[in-house]
Amino acid sequence: MTATITPVLDQIDRDLPQALERLSALLRIPSISTDPAHTGDVDKAADWLVAELNALGFSARKDATSGHPMVVAQGGAAEGPHLLFYGHYDVQPVDPLDLWESDPFDPQIQDTPKGRVIRARGASDDKGQLMTFVEACRAWLAVHGSLPVKLTFCLEGEEESGSPSLVPYLEANRDALRADLALICDTGLFDAQTPGITTMLRGLLGEEITIHGPARDLHSGSFGGAAMNPARVLTRILADLHDDQGGVTVPGFYDDVPEIPDELRAQWDGLGFDADDFLGRVGLSVPAGEKGRTALEMIWARPTCEINGMISGYTGAGFKTVLPAQASAKVSFRLVGQQDPHKLRKAFREFVRARVPADCRVEFHDHGASPASVMETSHPAFEAARAALTDEWPKPAAFVGAGGSIPIAGYFKSILGMDSMLIGFAKDDDQIHSPNEKYDLDSFHRGIRSWARILDAVSKA
Amino acid sequence: MTATITPVLDQIDRDLPQALERLSALLRIPSISTDPAHTGDVDKAADWLVAELNALGFSARKDATSGHPMVVAQGGAAEGPHLLFYGHYDVQPVDPLDLWESDPFDPQIQDTPKGRVIRARGASDDKGQLMTFVEACRAWLAVHGSLPVKLTFCLEGEEESGSPSLVPYLEANRDALRADLALICDTGLFDAQTPGITTMLRGLLGEEITIHGPARDLHSGSFGGAAMNPARVLTRILADLHDDQGGVTVPGFYDDVPEIPDELRAQWDGLGFDADDFLGRVGLSVPAGEKGRTALEMIWARPTCEINGMISGYTGAGFKTVLPAQASAKVSFRLVGQQDPHKLRKAFREFVRARVPADCRVEFHDHGASPASVMETSHPAFEAARAALTDEWPKPAAFVGAGGSIPIAGYFKSILGMDSMLIGFAKDDDQIHSPNEKYDLDSFHRGIRSWARILDAVSKA
Incomplete structure (x- = not known):
């Protein structure tokens, strides 16, 4: 050789x-x-x-x-x-x-x-x-x-x-x-x-959701209180995506998530992964995922839901008392095991639709899907x-x-x-x-x- | 004359x-x-x-x-x-x-x-x-x-x-x-x-809050699950600001909110305000404020909390699997009666701080305050x-x-x-x-x- x-x-x-x-x-x-x-x-x-x-x-x-x-x-x-x-x-x-x-x-x-x-x-x-x-x-x-x-x-x-x-x-x-x-x-x-x-x-499921409310941006004085604010609707939907234990609340989300085989877990344990150092290098200290899981599991073997971006209303310098006509967010899920991205996209959209009040409508944009390997x-x-x-x-x-x-x-x-x-x-x-x-x-x-x-x-x- | x-x-x-x-x-x-x-x-x-x-x-x-x-x-x-x-x-x-x-x-x-x-x-x-x-x-x-x-x-x-x-x-x-x-x-x-x-x-209290999480934007694959996402923290705070009845949940918020005098209420009732038309002209139909209040009360005599703008992460065309380093929102309160904007700013900031987890910090920016007249x-x-x-x-x-x-x-x-x-x-x-x-x-x-x-x-x- x-x-x-x-x-x-x-x-x-x-x-x-x-x-x-x-x-x-x-x-x-x-x-x-x-x-x-x-x-x-x-x-x-x-x-x-x-x-x-x-x-x-x-x-x-x-x-x-x-x-x-x-x-x-x-x-x-x-x-x-x-x-x-x-x-x-x-x-x-x-x-x-x-x-x-x-x-x-x-x-x-x-x-x-x-x-x-x-x-x-x-x-x-x-x-x-x-x-x-x-x-x-x-x-x-x-x-x-x-x-x-x-x-x-x-x-x-x-x-x-x-x-x-x-x-x-x-x-x-x-x-x-x-x-x-x-x-x-x-x-x-x-x-x-x-x-x-x-x-x-891990696999990936990407979604963009836009909540539409009033027909146009409104003055928050003239309409505030009486008119539904789509940013309020969106934040409530996004906040609902995680429970207090760090788990994702979309129904059926964990159905096809396997536990790691014992031999693989033993191999990973032997790698000497330093979670404090891993998080510390980016200014963090507490693993943010599901309680009871190690940081290495959270990133290699557990599914996630993340807000990758969101925007609504006035975001420039200073202040604008606007009641925005719409609010949108880019949301992605990292998938593991046999989680089916298409089934989960459907479940996510149902989860969102169930939280959209009468005076708003939601628009979805598909940003791709792939299962875990x-x-x-x-x-x-x-x-x-x-x-x-x-x-x-x-x-x-x-x-x-x-x-x-x-x-x-x-x-x-x-x-x-x-x-x-x-x-x-x-x-x-x-x-x-x-x-x-x-x-x-x-x-x-x-x-x-x-x-x-x-x-x-x-x-x- | x-x-x-x-x-x-x-x-x-x-x-x-x-x-x-x-x-x-x-x-x-x-x-x-x-x-x-x-x-x-x-x-x-x-x-x-x-x-x-x-x-x-x-x-x-x-x-x-x-x-x-x-x-x-x-x-x-x-x-x-x-x-x-x-x-x-x-x-x-x-x-x-x-x-x-x-x-x-x-x-x-x-x-x-x-x-x-x-x-x-x-x-x-x-x-x-x-x-x-x-x-x-x-x-x-x-x-x-x-x-x-x-x-x-x-x-x-x-x-x-x-x-x-x-x-x-x-x-x-x-x-x-x-x-x-x-x-x-x-x-x-x-x-x-x-x-x-x-x-x-109505008076006005303007606040901008920025939640800082990781030291920089992170890859949501490499870090997602283990690293705290400030957009998740922010949406939970914003979602908590209203209860299911449309009321504002900041402690003490309604302490100095008077009921409208009967004679003024009678005068307003006589104006023939058409709430369906008022909301219908901007594409809405359901008064979004506190349950049990008329739309005219909601805009003239009741205080509000509105998200005027929010931004986090990637908001351009397409998709970016980023875990954002920060998330911010402009929030304003319309005030009535004897509500004290300075007291409420303090209460709001305490409300927010109580919801910021260990790995995040919050920054506030004062965008003015005035009481009702x-x-x-x-x-x-x-x-x-x-x-x-x-x-x-x-x-x-x-x-x-x-x-x-x-x-x-x-x-x-x-x-x-x-x-x-x-x-x-x-x-x-x-x-x-x-x-x-x-x-x-x-x-x-x-x-x-x-x-x-x-x-x-x-x-x-």
């Missing part, structure tokens, strides 16, 4: 400055998929990746969808295992912009007390991560001239906006995309020294990858859970009949979806080396 | 087109007092009024305050009653701008099914109203050369932003401003045919004005209540020891504080004529 991999790792080490320059070029493209004003930028990022992959000898193209394009590329060995690599090149919005210490789309290499980082929107989620795999292929090709596996790339441009085109695209391209195993790089390290292969992912770890690639990661990092790799939702793994299983191996190098303090997002250069460097080792190990498994 | 007033009324009728042009010039100045970006425009509106009043022979000036300037003018008869006229030249913000059918600061004369209107921000509240008095003086001066009363103008530029400079200004200028009676033109007709003299005004109607000017209004309008004038807050009346009483007579010509459908604000030309025209008749009647009372 050493004869094959050592020169590749050396090449990766030598080429790191150039790899960072390439990542910076991609980060400069503000590919915010949820904002129609950035449609052209999302397309530009896709073009950039197509050019990169073609330059590496892959047959790459931009496939149109009803939304943002899919970047697809094929190449690698004619024989051996066929892997599909998935990442996404779109990014989250950047507001509140005034909290960024530098331009979110002008990447900066910075020294921090925990090491060097590259700071920009998408540095960690997911441009930095997907480039670890691209750079591993580049180094392998530079040393060996050809890859040890057959490879398909599938890089999405709508992951941060609910992936509306993903399922139709996978359904329309089953044969072209089906591989032996998918590699997904959109998850994190367990800690700075311990890599993880994520085997449990639990990976099948019996595929030999899982053990091979675990050993390869253990070779690269200070501590042994572990099978872990993840609080975030990566619905693609579920779709690869249900549509393409393919298992997924989720490996990523992000850290909890990467501030993804927040101002000042960063990616550790250590994550980037070891991430590239990890993928080279995994390609080697999986090709021999 | 006829010999004095008839030629003035004729002059008003002839001069109406020019009066409308002058009003339009004032309406073109976007004097939004709550928005620092419009500070220069507020000043420009003050200069415009100073020039107008000087041109009419008053000694007018712009008095600096710590905020926007006060326009003060003096003139009129050396003998006879001394009246102080109050109006305000600042206006509300115009958002949501996309709901305006024309530029809010480009006044349009329009024909509507209910008659001609002038449409612009401030057309009714309060530029159109204050100009009815200026134009009455102009016509009187054109016909008679001098006014029948001694007159002081006090025109404010901060009424729509909580009047922060008003009390210090009144306190510093007691002697210059004290008159026999104040005339305040910032209220409405009871209906299109019935003028009102407002003798009860009940006028002393024994001054002979009240009966004189009632008769003068009855001469001008199709139906007899009535003493009425008002849901809105005009704290100036209370300050004139407490600081200058002066009673106030509140007379205005706005209509419920003027859409003040809302998009497409308008003022009926009938209100403007009869309003000018009404003031001429009132000047005549009061000078002889």
Whole structure:
């Protein structure tokens, strides 16, 4: 194994400055998929990746969808295992912009007390991560001239906006995309020294509700008291979503929520997760979920309901004595086990409708749904990858859970009949979806080396 | 009386087109007092009024305050009653701008099914109203050369932003401003045919609360469940403010709320207020306040609590799975009887603090406070004005209540020891504080004529 991999790792080490320059070029493209004003930028990022992959000898193209394009590329060995690599090149919005210490789309290499980082929107989620795999292929090709596996790339441009085109695209391209195993790089390290292969992912149900009351904004003096205020209706609905024990009150919400198997619980207990540190780093101290659950359970194995945004009436400087005509909120649920997002969407809407008084009406907007995923770890690639990661990092790799939702793994299983191996190098303090997002250069460097080792190990498994 | 007033009324009728042009010039100045970006425009509106009043022979000036300037003018008869006229030249913000059918600061004369209107921000509240008095003086001066009363103008530029400079200004200028009676033109007709003299005004208490949770916006997948969401905390606090009977739950809130005297209730019952029509015109049907109260009581004689605005997290297009770092709301209370705004602010803050969990902190912002006012109607000017209004309008004038807050009346009483007579010509459908604000030309025209008749009647009372 050493004869094959050592020169590749050396090449990766030598080429790191150039790899960072390439990542910076991609980060400069503000590919915010949820904002129609950035449609052209999302397309530009896709073009950039197509050019990169073609330059590496892959047959790459931009496939149109009803939304943002899919970047697809094929190449690698004619024989051996066929892997599909998935990442996404779109990014989250950047507001509140005034909290960024530098331009979110002008990447900066910075020294921090925990090491060097590259700071920009998408540095960690997911441009930095997907480039670890691209750079591993580049180094392998530079040393060996050809890859040890057959490879398909599938890089999405709508992951941060609910992936509306993903399922139709996978359904329309089953044969072209089906591989032996998918590699997904959109998850994190367990800690700075311990890599993880994520085997449990929460699902996601996104809803937007708007309560309409009076036909127009009213003067709160002329009408206040007599006229129903939709903000009052909305806050009551949102307040009702949790009970005093931190549980979610939508009827049937916990019907399909399993308890964690004892062996998995024992493995998690052994990870030494420090809840005080996890919360302390973001200025908190008390786990906010269901009473009687550990913080790790709350984020890996328990479902949630969160208000992601809400707005009503006058929110500018000063004061306006307006009685607003409408009030709206974006609400999401993280799902686990066998919770059915479609059944829960229906239950949520019934829950809301039951609380809307005669003089108001409610409007719903569907912001996507995906069930939770639990990976099948019996595929030999899982053990091979675990050993390869253990070779690269200070501590042994572990099978872990993840609080975030990566619905693609579920779709690869249900549509393409393919298992997924989720490996990523992000850290909890990467501030993804927040101002000042960063990616550790250590994550980037070891991430590239990890993928080279995994390609080697999986090709021999 | 006829010999004095008839030629003035004729002059008003002839001069109406020019009066409308002058009003339009004032309406073109976007004097939004709550928005620092419009500070220069507020000043420009003050200069415009100073020039107008000087041109009419008053000694007018712009008095600096710590905020926007006060326009003060003096003139009129050396003998006879001394009246102080109050109006305000600042206006509300115009958002949501996309709901305006024309530029809010480009006044349009329009024909509507209910008659001609002038449409612009401030057309009714309060530029159109204050100009009815200026134009009455102009016509009187054109016909008679001098006014029948001694007159002081006090025109404010901060009424729509909580009047922060008003009390210090009144306190510093007691002697210059004290008159026999104040005339305040910032209220409405009871209906299109019935003028009102407002003798009860609700007070106002404005508060802004911000709940701070995590140190930064978090990813709702990585942290959701374990991290406290301040939007969840805020909605629970806001939802708790009302009970199931529509009452406000802040402890002690109703301690100083009197029942309406039987004779006043009988008078109000006689007005034939049509609650179905009042609510129906804004798309509502069910009085939303305390159960067992009439809609007229709810807006004239009962206190309220309203959410005027709230914001948290991501509120743009699409969806963002963010767990917000903070959530805030603007909340106001309309006060009646002897409710003490300072005592209630304290009670409200205690109510909020008691509901803030360990991992959050709350920040309060004071947006002003004024108690309710009940006028002393024994001054002979009240009966004189009632008769003068009855001469001008199709139906007899009535003493009425008002849901809105005009704290100036209370300050004139407490600081200058002066009673106030509140007379205005706005209509419920003027859409003040809302998009497409308008003022009926009938209100403007009869309003000018009404003031001429009132000047005549009061000078002889």
